[in-house]
Amino acid sequence: xxxxxxxxxxxxxxxxxxxxxxxxxxxxxxxxxxxxxxxxxxxxxxxxxxxxxxxxxxxxxxxxxxxxxxxxxxxxxxxxxxxxxxxxxxxxxxxxxxxxxxxxxxxxxxxxxxxxxxxxxxxxxxxxxxxxxxxxxxxxxxxxxxxxxxxxxxxxxxxxxxxxxxxxxxxxxxxxxxxxxxxxxxxxxxxxxxxxxxxxxxxxxxxxxxxxxxxxxxxxxxxxxxxxxxxxxxxxxxxxxxxxxxxxxxxxxxxxxxxxxxxxxx
Numbered sequence: 001x002x003x004x005x006x007x008x009x010x011x012x013x014x015x016x017x018x019x020x021x022x023x024x025x026x027x028x029x030x031x032x033x034x035x036x037x038x039x040x041x042x043x044x045x046x047x048x049x050x051x052x053x054x055x056x057x058x059x060x061x062x063x064x065x066x067x068x069x070x071x072x073x074x075x076x077x078x079x080x081x082x083x084x085x086x087x088x089x090x091x092x093x094x095x096x097x098x099x100x101x102x103x104x105x106x107x108x109x110x111x112x113x114x115x116x117x118x119x120x121x122x123x124x125x126x127x128x129x130x131x132x133x134x135x136x137x138x139x140x141x142x143x144x145x146x147x148x149x150x151x152x153x154x155x156x157x158x159x160x161x162x163x164x165x166x167x168x169x170x171x172x173x174x175x176x177x178x179x180x181x182x183x184x185x186x187x188x189x190x191x192x193x194x195x196x197x198x199x200x201x202x203x204x205x206x207x208x209x210x211x212x213x214x215x216x217x218x219x220x221x222x223x224x225x226x227x228x229x230x231x232x233x234x235x236x237x238x239x240x241x242x243x244x245x246x247x248x249x250x251x252x253x254x255x256x257x258x259x260x261x262x263x264x265x266x
Contacts, residue, residue, distance in 0.1 A: 004038035009066045010054045011036070013074060025049050052184075055220050093166060093224075094121050095142055096131055104131035107145040107161060108188070117187050117223060134163065137229065142166040144226060146180045146188050152207035153178075153190050155237035162190055164226025170219065171197055178228035181205060184221050193225075 011021050022032040027046070034040035042050065051058045060066075096104045107130045108116055119125025137143055148160045156162065164180040167173060179193045181203065191205035197219060206214040 002038040003042065003061055004036045006061055006064070006066045007032075007050065008036045009069075010050075010056070014054075021053075025053060093142060094123055094126055096126055096129075098131075098133075102133075102139065103142060105134060105137075105143045105145055105163065106131050108147060110147045110149070113147050113149075113188050117182060117184060120182065120224060137163075143229065145232070146190070146226070148190055148231075152209045152212045153192075154208055156190065156231050157233060157235050159235075160231050160233040162231045163229045165229050167225040167227050170203075170222075170225055171195070173203075173225065173227070180224075180226040180228070181217065181222060182224040182226075183217055184223060186217075190228075 011018070014021075018033050018036065019029050022029045025032070027049075031040070035042050035046070047058050047061060050056075050061060054061075096106055098104055106126055109130065112119075112125075112129060115125065132145075134143070143163055143165055145161045145163045148156055148162055149158055151158060162180055167179070173179065173193055173195050175194045177193050177195075179191065181189050181191060181193065183189065189205065191207060194204040194206065194214075196202050196204055196216070200216065201220075202216045202218045203222070204214050204216055
């Protein structure tokens, strides 16, 4: 089984000609025909094009024999529901290590964040990023630090950096978990995640700032998910006391005043 057979089946399912697919992907017809006929093997850039176009994972394109698919399997692909939700397939994670071969935490600066969706798996992009250690974090997990823009997630303010733990199995994310979600269209976003993968193959992304409406992002449009661990902020979060705390503080103050008066009398 070659990748060409899979490409031919996917194209036929969409009722497209080779010319139409090649034009939409900005490839020559001869190149695309060569891939389908297994005369030439697509490079990584072409595999990404096919993965995005047909809404299937690169791993499925390369390893799965679509000729054995049942109609129910094809219906999932037709609906764009073939995402790798449990992280069992190819999900590339490139990481930097120190001289002792221990993982470093890469910090993505504001200026570099715009290119993250293109460079997140590119060693040449990652090796120029600042790196650091946080010794109290687990050595068995992978962490990365991302810049926060905007005012949608108080108390985390603009200019802060969130440290996230890489999530391989997206199904493991619990509702209400703050995460850095790297999407194809929006890039890096920090939101509270509600897991709707089981029913809608999507995450609902919510802000802690009520002025921002929740919205859905389909799993096929997500590149990476990093679970919130901690954040580094240039500002001290504002502390607000509720009515109960204010009442306790007032009683404590009254007690201290009473004790001071008693001491003065004595």
